[in-house]
Amino acid sequence: MTKLQITVDIVLFTILERQLHVLLIRRLAEPFRGSYALPGGFVLENESVDEAAHRELQEETRVEKVFLEQLYTYGEPNRDPRGRVITVAYYALVANSHILRSSTDAADAAWFSLDKLPPVAFDHQSIIEYAQQRLRNKLDYSNVGFELLPEKFTLTELQLVHEAILGANLDKRNFRRKILQQGIVEPSKEWQKTGRKPAQLYRFVD
């Protein structure tokens, strides 16, 4: 009888080059050695599952305040060839300005665009797909888009985030009207001076 183990796996999203990307780590050990997998690890004896997810996430990112939400628990008996491993999947969002830890800068971790994923280990492919679907749904009824941006951002940047998540183009005027009349952003006094015409920087409120 093999020992039952619980892991957490994290689908960490960011926006790069206007596209939604996921962090994957190259596996150094069997099984699936050499292929990519979601970052994650075992839940320790005296920590909650949520704490384990936070801990694993902070081994990858430097920032404290990362959006992290439980996604789904995958419990097929043969999903891991090593034995009975049930995993609680989470998804997380970081602004691309947030720098990853040096361990992550190494060759063993990399960001992948969602339409150019390499083969991934275990059932991680379907975990990633489900995380993407959840994120899309969540965008409709919440302000989750801000989690992928720095503190100050232009409305165009916010629109690009929404477009990257939804995989569709949005009308600029309709988008700005909707966001502004929701009252969830306020203009800062700063302007972004890169590019051609300067754009006003906004900040998330509430």
Added chain:
Amino acid sequence: MTKLQITVDIVLFTILERQLHVLLIRRLAEPFRGSYALPGGFVLENESVDEAAHRELQEETRVEKVFLEQLYTYGEPNRDPRGRVITVAYYALVANSHILRSSTDAADAAWFSLDKLPPVAFDHQSIIEYAQQRLRNKLDYSNVGFELLPEKFTLTELQLVHEAILGANLDKRNFRRKILQQGIVEPSKEWQKTGRKPAQLYRFVD
């Protein structure tokens, strides 16, 4: 070091007397002996977590085709005084016409209205609350209401289900218009003859 164990717990909903009810089981053993808890049990060695949930559910109900969906995984280290027990919570919906197994008819299991819950064991109170919230949300964007009704039902019965879940009264004409123009029900040729004026029976399609 205590052994890690995984359980499933099921929030089984039905409608009784126009109110949403939950099935609870009186605990015969310590801890929380004598108080009520959600039906559930351990995930066995060679079954998936989903299979465990189905199995536990069918120990309570006679029907095969019960709506069952994973809810959330609760993994606080001290949520069970006996040791490290992580539970994957599910919620399920049955029509009240579906009869429970005889084991459930016994005094150890009973339906409770959600606003008259007895004290419940472990963290089951918050699991129940979260299940109710999820069900409410789901009603907005899906046809989950039919799962609480028999195959044929009147539009008034469907409206009562929605009202029970939402905890609010709905306008009869607006409700009927919305349901009918969604095209998710079709009239059968039967009429319900109980009560005063007969009502047309509908059936869920698709």
Added chain:
DNA sequence: TGACAAAGTGTCAAATGAACACTATATTAG
């Protein structure tokens, strides 16, 4: 046969959502 209980039905106003194109302004290249 009259009272009752539940079924069934339509309109209008307000809010929301979708389509659509031009002007303003700083930068950069010639």
Added chain:
DNA sequence: CTAATATAGTGTTCATTTGACACTTTGTCA
């Protein structure tokens, strides 16, 4: 220096959806 360019920013109209609102029909039961 000035013309070309790239991006910021801005309103209106129409269609659809949503929400409020009350009376008639019909079978049952007293």
